[in-house]
Amino acid sequence: MIGAFVGIFEAQFSQCFWAHEEAALGLWTDCGSSLQVALLDMNKTEAESLMQTLTKQYGQERLLFLHCDVEQEEQVKAAFQKTMDTFGGIHILCNNAGILNESTWEKMISVNLVGVIRATYLVLEHMNKLKGGQGGVIVNTASLAGIGPLVSCPVYTASKHGVVGFTRAMSAASALSGYGVRVNCLCPGFVQTGLFSNIPARLGPFSHLKDGTQLLVEKFGIVNMSQVVEAFFELVTDETKDGAALLVFQQERKYMPAVSVTD
Numbered sequence: 001m002i003g004a005f006v007g008i009f010e011a012q013f014s015q016c017f018w019a020h021e022e023a024a025l026g027l028w029t030d031c032g033s034s035l036q037v038a039l040l041d042m043n044k045t046e047a048e049s050l051m052q053t054l055t056k057q058y059g060q061e062r063l064l065f066l067h068c069d070v071e072q073e074e075q076v077k078a079a080f081q082k083t084m085d086t087f088g089g090i091h092i093l094c095n096n097a098g099i100l101n102e103s104t105w106e107k108m109i110s111v112n113l114v115g116v117i118r119a120t121y122l123v124l125e126h127m128n129k130l131k132g133g134q135g136g137v138i139v140n141t142a143s144l145a146g147i148g149p150l151v152s153c154p155v156y157t158a159s160k161h162g163v164v165g166f167t168r169a170m171s172a173a174s175a176l177s178g179y180g181v182r183v184n185c186l187c188p189g190f191v192q193t194g195l196f197s198n199i200p201a202r203l204g205p206f207s208h209l210k211d212g213t214q215l216l217v218e219k220f221g222i223v224n225m226s227q228v229v230e231a232f233f234e235l236v237t238d239e240t241k242d243g244a245a246l247l248v249f250q251q252e253r254k255y256m257p258a259v260s261v262t263d
């Protein structure tokens with residue numbers, strides 16, 4: 001799991017993650033009797049606090065924290081190899097790392113989109129059945145802004161549209177190639193996390209559009225983190241879901257049908 005500390009996954013991690021353990025373990029024959037988790041993130045401070053909590057609940061042998069910057073190929077490669085060496089396999093990858101700052105838009109593309117592509121290609125070296133892997137599932141955290149434009153965040157919107165498009169194409173490429181790896185994406189609405197704080201400062205040249213964004217927040221409301229984690233597990237455990245974009249609203253979650261140019 002990448003970028004899973006502060007924010008969406010951190011708060012609900014233990015309650016939801018282990019509640020779905022049996023369903024997740026049932027997907028692969030080589031998983032052993034318990035779910036093991038590698039938490040990769042560049043935020044070591046937050047990691048240490050979460051790891052202490054999880055270790056008390058689930059034991060050190062099932063958890064691994066690895067400092068990893070998704071912008072750095074060698075760090076991602078090393079983190080996946082360490083995970084393989086420690087746990088013997090990788091069956092689920094969640095590409096969750098993401099940032100929002102329209103002033104540093106190249107970095108946002110590098111983390112939010114290029115980082116997802118990089119981690120996907122590197123994990124396939126271990127997951128892909130054609131390379132000796134056991135298959136698996138990849139869930140990329142996109143956003144509702146990956147489906148419809150968030151006017152005040154044009155490049156964030158582009159990065160998330162890219163994640164949705166990459167997910168759908170990678171899913172089809174994997175299926176047609178026989179990799180045995182499903183690829184889905186999560187599209188949550190607004191969630192109260194670090195990324196959602198101090199919004200005007202994050203809008204850069206579009207800070208004058210902050211009021212419109214606030215109206216959108218009031219219109220859509222705030223999604224609870226547990227709703228996002230539950231949606232994540234639906235994409236992991238439902239083997240019929242491949243190339244899916246699951247939208248998570250405050251009151252419901254629903255799938256966004258793929259659009260074809262011949263529709």
Ligand SMILES: NC(=O)c1ccc[n+]([C@@H]2O[C@H](COP(=O)([O-])OP(=O)(O)OC[C@H]3O[C@@H](n4cnc5c(N)ncnc54)[C@H](O)[C@@H]3O)[C@@H](O)[C@H]2O)c1
Pocket residue numbers: 002003004005006007008009040041042043068069070071096097098099111115141142143144187188189190191192193194195196
């Ligand atoms: N908060 C929302 O309203 C919302 C809604 C929809 C989607 N999302 C997406 O959810 C994901 C998680 O964001 P969040 O809201 O929890 O924000 P957050 O800032 O609380 O968490 C983001 C996590 O990603 C990590 N990260 C950032 N850059 C990284 C890098 N280069 N390498 C490795 N880790 C890195 C951070 O350390 C942090 O742990 C992001 O992809 C975000 O775009 C957020």
Ligand SMILES: CCCCC[C@H](O)CC\C=C/C=C/C=C/[C@@H](O)[C@@H](O)CCCC(=O)O
Pocket residue numbers: 100142143144145147148149150151153188189190191195196199213216220
């Ligand atoms: C500034 C906060 C950024 C948070 C980014 C997160 O990824 C959450 C994005 C959440 C919602 C995005 C909604 C986008 C909606 C638009 O595409 C458009 O459909 C809105 C039209 C609404 C209306 O009818 O007025």
